[in-house]
Amino acid sequence: MDPISHLDPVLEALRRQLTQNIDRLRRSGQLGASSASAGTVERAAGAAEDLEAALRRKLSAIDKRTAEGRIRATRAFVETVLAAEFGEGLMTDPGVGDMINEISGALREDAVMRERIDNIVLAFS
């Protein structure tokens, strides 16, 4: 995943504070056990390329010439992004469909966002 910014000193200070607070929560046991956080960070480095490849694989198979096709493509975009962010396993949860519907629906309800997502999905052909 992309860091928020490496240039804004205010955000950098907030990120340092965030890291310290996470350490504090870990030490106090409030965060529970986690698995291989270093691995998560390392994986993030190649995530952008992986995401583009996954999107190309999913979106190129969808006919986006019709409005229905673009709706399906938007849903596939959201699903692919969330799988990359939270793991493929989450996609098997029975509640995840509602979440994907809500996000992709909101993207298409807003005219500005709809135009942007259409431009993106149309570029993957």
Next chain:
Amino acid sequence: MAAAEKAQGSPEPGDELALWRRFSEQHDAEARAQLVERYLPLSRAIAASLYGKRVADDAEFADYMQYATLGLIEAVDAFDWRRGVQFNTFATYRIQGAIRNSIVNFSERREQVGLLYRLKKERIDSLKQASETARARRGAAVREMAEVAVVWALSYLLEGSGMFAGGDVQHTEHFYDGVQLRQLRERLVSLVDALPDQERRVVKYHYFQNLEFTEIAKIFGVTKGRISQVHKRALLLLREAHSIAGGLDVDF
């Protein structure tokens, strides 16, 4: 109201007096925000208590919480610490009154729908603020849209989590969630406490207390637009926190 008093905890008397002085004498918005935050467990406990005794199901717990928080804010504004009255005694009646008055007027389901709609719309407006430069190249546009989708997911996951964030009421929303989503929600709620002070408070007020940005802006003495910016930054930081803290010890 014993549960409410227990939930309120034991604020340091000296610290609290200093906060009341700062608020009443200097109209210090930060002191006001700290006082409100200090007594949120009290308003939550009162909301839970009245919700447990409800006679109709018109309103949900989220509504009770919102009215309780608004009652708490009014109580902080109206309290005169020089009179020697305990704030929790003073506030308890105010909060109970605020909830009861609001629930009595809450005769139509439309109002509830209206609140949820307004909360959601604020989030959407906050999240769609995009950097113009990021749209210049396809790669940047994809990453930016992916970021929007992820923070939207975080917003969705936090939505309604106020009920179990306090640990005192069974989480009943998101009926179809399985174990993976539930654990992800719980992890995110835990990580909210890792956020910097301002971001943490905005998330808690908005998602756990169901306050609109306008109401939060009044607490902090800033504009609604400023709260919208802090909200978006909070979700971006929460995304980073999730990445830093690592995955759960559960095989999804």
